[in-house]
Amino acid sequence: KAGVTQTPRYLIKTRGQQVTLSCSPISGHRSVSWYQQTPGQGLQFLFEYFSETQRNKGNFPGRFSGRQFSNSRSEMNVSTLELGDSALYLCASSYMGSSYNEQFFGPGTRLTVL
Amino acid sequence: TQLLEQSPQFLSIQEGENLTVYCNSSSVFSSLQWYRQEPGEGPVLLVTVVTGGEVKKLKRLTFQFGDARKDSSLHITAAQPGDTGLYLCAGDSSGNTGKLIFGQGTTLQVKP
Helix, strand or coil, X not given: CCCCEEXXXXXXXXXXXXXXXXXXXXXXXXXXXXXXXXXXXXEEEEEEEECCEEEEECCCCCCEEEEECCCCCEEEEECCCCHHHCEEEEEEEECCCCCCCCCEECCCEEEEEX | CXXXXXXXXXXXXXXXXXXXXXXXXXXXXXXXXXXXXXXXXXXXXXXXXXXXXXXEEECCXXXXXXXXXXEEEEEECCCCHHHCEEEEEEEEXXXXXXXXXXXXXXXXXXXX
């Protein structure tokens, strides 16, 4: 079974631009979560989508948004980029069929904002 | 706000030594995962512990979940250079929301 895939792997943008990142979950997984990883803050939860609905949201500004499609693929968008948005953005998928939540991560998208 | 305190943050040891990484919280978690991450890659799931007091072994790695499900530990026996990486603990408070709370991570370097 193929793992979680994320595209693109690397992105360089300038301040004020917007960016869209894509995530394809493991086949059969219906939940997709997004995290931001920086050296100073570690892994921080952005949001989670399940059956095309945002079910949870972390403490990030409204510039960060996402969506999920009927095939469970997900995208996240960051508008009006700031230097501090430079980070590794990780997507994780989960089956959600058991009593506990096991998440499987993709390789991430490294975003650099200049 | 739920927090997971992970210690130590950095660990540099010689091949063959043993080590323990701790993950502590004042909150109860329904499950706790341990991940290992290599530079430039996503975290790879090592184990999930669910039951208080549970102990799981994965070759030279031993994972324990505290009785009260507020803390966990990872013990590595006879560390090898291939164990080098960032170890992360992550807790799930509700069991069904897709949101994990991560510790800050432990960077482990095992020198040959």
